[in-house]
Amino acid sequence: MAVPARKTSKAKKNMRRGHIKLANPGLSACPNCGELRKSHVVCPNCGFYNGKQVIKVNN
Numbered sequence: 046m047a048v049p050a051r052k053t054s055k056a057k058k059n060m061r062r063g064h065i066k067l068a069n070p071g072l073s074a075c076p077n078c079g080e081l082r083k084s085h086v087v088c089p090n091c092g093f094y095n096g097k098q099v100i101k102v103n104n
Contacts, residue, residue: 072081080090087093092100
């Protein structure tokens with residue numbers, strides 16, 4: 046069985062884990078009110094989706 050000759054340093058170990066990170070959500074401006082919202086989701090601020098009032102929001 047192969048055994049590593051030297052201990053893997055913290056820097057080398059962390060370089061391997063470079064792809065493990067938090068991702069920013071894809072936000073876009075609502076065409077009705079301009080508030081940032083997630084794409085393909087009803088706007089939580091005004092309740093519009095695809096140019097139509099979908100839910101009634103009490104602001």
